[in-house]
Each structure stands twice: as C-alpha cells, then as structure tokens.
Amino acid sequence: MSRPVRLLLLGSGLLGLGALFAWAISGLPAFGDYRGPYGFVLNRIVVPLRHTTNVVMGTNFDVRGIDTMGEEFILYASVVGVTLLLRDETRTRQAERRTRRFGNDTVRLVGIAMVGAGLLIGLWLMAFGYITPGGGFQGGVVTAGAILLLYLVGNHRDYRPFRDEHLLDPLEAVGAGGYVIVGLAALASGTAFLTNLFGLGTAGMLRSSGSIAILNWASAIAVTVAMLLLFAEFLETYVVPLEPEDAGS
Amino acid sequence: MLLATLVPLQAVAFGLVALGAPLVVLTRDPLRQALVNGIYGVSLVCLFVVLEAPDPALSMLAVSGIGYPLVILAAVARVRGHERSEKDEER
Amino acid sequence: MSYLPYAVAAWICLVGIAGMATSRNLIHLAICLTVTQSSSYVLLLSVGYVKHGHAPIFIGRKLGTTAVDPVVQALTLTDVVVSVVVIALILALALDAHRLSGTVNPDDLADISG
Numbered sequence: 001m002s003r004p005v006r007l008l009l010l011g012s013g014l015l016g017l018g019a020l021f022a023w024a025i026s027g028l029p030a031f032g033d034y035r036g037p038y039g040f041v042l043n044r045i046v047v048p049l050r051h052t053t054n055v056v057m058g059t060n061f062d063v064r065g066i067d068t069m070g071e072e073f074i075l076y077a078s079v080v081g082v083t084l085l086l087r088d089e090t091r092t093r094q095a096e097r098r099t100r101r102f103g104n105d106t107v108r109l110v111g112i113a114m115v116g117a118g119l120l121i122g123l124w125l126m127a128f129g130y131i132t133p134g135g136g137f138q139g140g141v142v143t144a145g146a147i148l149l150l151y152l153v154g155n156h157r158d159y160r161p162f163r164d165e166h167l168l169d170p171l172e173a174v175g176a177g178g179y180v181i182v183g184l185a186a187l188a189s190g191t192a193f194l195t196n197l198f199g200l201g202t203a204g205m206l207r208s209s210g211s212i213a214i215l216n217w218a219s220a221i222a223v224t225v226a227m228l229l230l231f232a233e234f235l236e237t238y239v240v241p242l243e244p245e246d247a248g249s
Numbered sequence: 250m251l252l253a254t255l256v257p258l259q260a261v262a263f264g265l266v267a268l269g270a271p272l273v274v275l276t277r278d279p280l281r282q283a284l285v286n287g288i289y290g291v292s293l294v295c296l297f298v299v300l301e302a303p304d305p306a307l308s309m310l311a312v313s314g315i316g317y318p319l320v321i322l323a324a325v326a327r328v329r330g331h332e333r334s335e336k337d338e339e340r
Numbered sequence: 341m342s343y344l345p346y347a348v349a350a351w352i353c354l355v356g357i358a359g360m361a362t363s364r365n366l367i368h369l370a371i372c373l374t375v376t377q378s379s380s381y382v383l384l385l386s387v388g389y390v391k392h393g394h395a396p397i398f399i400g401r402k403l404g405t406t407a408v409d410p411v412v413q414a415l416t417l418t419d420v421v422v423s424v425v426v427i428a429l430i431l432a433l434a435l436d437a438h439r440l441s442g443t444v445n446p447d448d449l450a451d452i453s454g
Contacts, residue, residue, distance in 0.1 A: 003447075010361045014354055021350035030342035031255065032391030039388065039409030043396055046410075053399040055407070056304045059414040071418040078425040085432040125307070133303035133397060137421040138311050145315035204399055223421060227316065230428045234323035255344060263348045266382065270352040270375050274359030279367035286371055293378055300385045301395045301408045308420040309381075316424035317374065324367055324431040328438055335442070 051200045052130040052209035060135070061215040065194040068215075069179050072222055076176045079226045086233045111153030118146025126220040130209045136216045140223030147224075148231055163232040168225050175222025182214055262296040269293075283321040287313055345386035352379035366434035366444045370427050377423050381416045388412035 029035055046058040060068050122143030129135030151159045161167065183194040191197065194211075201208035255263070269289040276282040290313020297306035356376030363369040388409030394401065396410040438444050 007362070010358065014358060017357070018350065018354055021353070025343055025346040025350065028343070028346055028387070031345050031386060032342070032389055034388065034390040034393075034409060036409070038411060039390070039407075042410055043398075043407045044403065047398050047403055053397060054304075055396040055398065055410040056413045056417065059410045060418065064411070064414060067415070068418055071422050074422050075425050078422075078429040081429045082425075082432045085429075085436050131399060133307055133395070135304065135417070137418060138304070138307040141308075141311035141316055141421060141424075145311070145319075148315075148319065226425055227319070230425065231319060231323065233432075234320065234327060234428070255342070260344065263345055267348045267351055270355045270378075273375050274355055274372050277365070277368060279365060279371065282368060282371050286374065289375070289378075293381070296382065297385060300389050301393060302385050302388075302413045302416070303395050303397065304413050305381065305385065305416040305420060308417040312420050312424050316421070317371075317427070320424065320428040320431055321367065321371065324370075324435060327435055328367070328444060331438060 047203060050196060050209050050212065051203040052212055053203050054130050054132065054135070056133075057130045057135050057216070058209070058212060061130075061212045061219075062194075062196055062209075065183070065215065068219065069183070069194075072176050072179055072219055075222060075226050076172065079172065079229050082230060082233050108153045111149055115146050115149045115153070118149065119143060122146055122224075126217065127206065129216050129220075130212050131204060131206070136218070136220030137223055140220045141227060143220075144224045144227035144231075147228060151231070162228055165229075165232070168229050168232065171221060172225045172229060175218050175220075175225060178218035178221070179215055182211055182218070186211075259299050262292075262299045265292045266296050279321065279325050283318050283325075286317055286321070290314065290317070345389075346383065349379045349383035349386065352376070352382060364445050364447065366437065366446060367431065369446065370430045370434065373430065374423065374427060377419075381420065384412040384416050 042059060042063065043055055046055045046063065047053060050058050050062055052058045052062075122139045122141075122145075124139070125134035125142060126136055126139030129139065147162055150162070186195040186197050187193050189197060196210045196212065198210040198214070200210050203209075207213075266289075269285075269292045273282060273285050273289050276285045290309055293313070294306050294310045297303075297309060353376055356372050356379060359372035359375065360369050363372060388411070390406055390408045393406040393408040396407040396413065398407075434444060437449055441449055443449065
C-alpha cells in the first residue's frame with residue numbers, strides 16, 4: 001500500500017474517531033461537576049479506617065490493592081522482557097577507552113552533590129508516602145535517578161555494584177513477591193487477600209496505616225531496581241572500564 | 250449554569266498541554282524529541298498541580314525528568330553505536 | 341467552555357495516533373505512544389475534578405472538606421511509572437529489529453523475511 005493511500009485511510013479513520021470522541025464527550029458531566037459517590041465516600045472513610053492521611057496512597061495500597069499488584073507485575077514482566085531481548089547479545093563491540101565522561105569539573109562537582117541530595121529526596125518521598133504526597137512509585141524513580149547519576153559523574157568502580165545482575169535480579173523479585181506475600185499472609189490468617197492486618201498506629205506519624213507501609217516499601221524496591229535494571233540492560237555493552245587497572249576484571 | 254467556565258489558570262494550563270503535544274509529534278529526530286518530550290512533561294506537571302493532583306504530578310515530574318530521557322537516550326545511543334560499528338566492519 | 345478539558349484530551353489522543361501512523365523511525369513512534377498515553381491521564385484527572393475541591397491529602401486539614409476524587413489519581417500515578425518500563429520494552433523490540441535488519445524505519449521493516 002503506497003503512502004498517499006495510507007495517509008488517506010489514516011485521515012478518514014481519525015475523522016471517525018474524532019466524531020466518536022465528540023459524541024462521548026457530549027454525554028459527560030461538565031468539568032468540575034463530579035457526581036459519583038465513590039470519591040466522596042473514600043475521602044470520608046479512609047483516614048479514620050486506615051489512619052493514613054494520604055487518601056490516594058490508601059486507595060492505591062489498601063482499597064484497590066489488587067490493581068496495584070497487577071501494575072507491579074506489569075512492571076516486572078516488562079523488565080523480564082527487556083532482559084530477555086537485550087541480555088544475550090554477543091559482545092563483540094570494541095570498548096571505547098575514555099578516562100572520564102565529563103571533562104568539566106564544575107559539572108562533575110554539581111553532579112556529585114546531586115547524588116546525595118537526590119538519594120535523600122527519594123528516600124524521603126518513599127518513607128513519608130502515606131502521610132504527605134509521595135510514595136513508593138515516585139520515590140523509586142527519583143532514587144534510581146540519583147544512583148544512575150553515579151554512572152555519569154563517578155568512576156566505573158563506583159557504579160559497578162549497581163549493575164551487577166546477581167544483586168539486582170533477586171531484589172526485583174523481593175519487591176514484586178513481597179507484595180504477594182503480604183497479601184498471602186492475610187489469607188493465611190483467615191481474612192481476605194490483602195486485608196490490612198498490622199497495627200494501625202496514629203495518622204500523621206511514621207508508624208501508621210499498617211500493611212500500607214510494608215506494601216509501599218515493597219513497591220518502592222521493585223520500581224527502583226526495575227529502573228536500575230533497565231539502564232544496565234540498555235547500556236550493557238557500553239559500560240566500559242574507565243581506569244586502566246579495571247581492564248583485567 | 251452553576252459550573253460553567255474554567256478558571257483562567259486552568260484554561261492556560263490546558264492550552265499549554267494542547268500546544269505541546271503536536272510539537273512533540275512533529276519533532277522527527279529522536280534525540281531532539283527526547284528534550285521536547287521533557288518540556289511537554291513539565292507542562293503536564295503544571296496541569297496536574299492546577300487540577301489538585303499532587304501525587305500524579307510527582308510521578309510525572311520524576312518520570313519525564315529521569316525516566317523517559319534515560320530509556321530514549323540509551324536506545325538512541327545503542328542504535329548509533331550499532332551503525333557506527335557496522336560502518337567500521339564494512340571498511 | 342466546560343467541555344474544553346475533554347476536548348484537549350481527545351485532541352492529544354488524535355495527535356499521538358497520527359504521529360504513530362506517519363512515523364519513519366521506531367524510536368519516534370515510541371515517544372508518540374507516550375503522548376497518546378498522556379491523553380488518558382488528562383482525561384482521568386479532568387473527570388475526577390470537583391469544583392472548589394482541594395487535594396485529597398488530609399494532613400493539616402479537617403476531615404469532611406470537599407476534596408477531589410482520589411481513585412483516578414491512584415490510577416494515574418501508577419500508570420505513569422509503569423508506562424516508562426513498557427516504553428523501554430518497546431524500545432528494546434525496536435533495538436532488536438535494528439540489529440536483525442539494520443534499519444529503524446518501519447516502512448523498510450516490512451520487507452524482511454524469515
């Protein structure tokens with residue numbers, strides 16, 4: 001099929017889709033006119049019931065915990081897919097010999113400072129996820145970003161432990177499997193899957209909201225390690241020794 | 250008649266997002282598109298904050314600042330590395 | 341005017357699909373897919389917005405005040421992070437196609453056999 005014919009087909013298809021969108025939008029309530037009871041109910045009951053002041057986090061890991069488990073397994077399956085596609089490529093590429101990635105000292109200094117700050121911010125987002133906005137997903141991406149900054153501004157030796165598959169693969173499994181184990185623990189004690197079993201504590205303190213905290217950390221580990229694994233797989237053949245004494249290892 | 254119009258701040262945020270999307274699509278070079286996608290992500294963050302959604306805003310900020318540039322640039326680097334080494338083998 | 345948010349979401353979706361269909365580079369195609377995904381986030385959050393509502397975080401605020409819908413925010417925030425990893429899978433497929441056929445142009449990929 002030649003390109004002009006394809007473009008014509010695309011145009012007519014998009015027009016039809018646009019008409020369907022217009023018809024669907026005309027049936028929606030106006031912007032701001034929220035009618036459904038589910039949102040109002042959740043805003044009233046989650047804080048007293050689960051002692052967590054972040055209702056979105058309570059919804060994510062408690063009220064709709066099964067959906068988040070599904071999302072974590074999407075993450076896990078995608079990382080497994082990337083690993084299978086990219087890991088067993090034969091490494092016949094010639095290694096580039098460079099002693100430093102950045103020649104500019106100012107950039108390196110700022111980057112090194114940002115590693116520590118980024119790590120702290122990521123851990124803070126993870127830890128206080130069920131009190132203020134944040135959580136395992138956001139904190140996981142920021143922490144992985146801070147660790148990967150080491151690849152840019154540090155030596156190869158500093159970054160090497162973070163691309164070791166023998167360390168990262170089990171950690172990813174801990175993150176994804178930990179979620180299921182917490183749910184199964186609830187099942188084993190006679191209640192439904194993923195019931196909030198642990199002590200609830202006081203809302204607004206770090207020690208609160210029971211199993212939401214544990215699930216939060218499990219998903220934080222899963223997301224951080226998934227991002228590190230992705231980077232390691234994509235650049236596997238290009239992470240090269242920066243110092244001459246690394247060439248033998 | 251009660252809930253008729255948008256606040257001007259919300260209208261501007263929606264307008265910026267609606268402007269950014271075609272710009273991302275029209276940039277053809279993947280390397281430049283990674284940067285334009287990052288800016289589009291920041292406009293989405295502004296929109297999410299205006300819509301009173303701090304958690305998705307944090308997610309989008311981390312993802313469009315760290316996640317997408319990471320995977321896109323890694324893929325572009327690998328494609329160019331393949332092409333360069335194939336050219337070296339041909340010579 | 342009160343349907344502008346939904347129209348913006350539909351516009352972004354159509355733009356993303358048009359970009360994907362007319363793309364000449366698989367990596368450009370993956371990024372257009374992210375644009376299409378962002379239209380779903382805009383739609384979800386627009387549907388959940390309550391007029392004069394605040395964010396659904398109740399620290400420093402009394403219970404019972406009007407807040408926006410937390411369910412759509414929960415859906416959006418996990419979706420955003422998971423979409424990065426799914427795009428990485430698509431890019432890995434593109435890299436595999438490039439390794440096998442030497443091109444990232446989807447039009448040329450249709451000719452490889454075996």
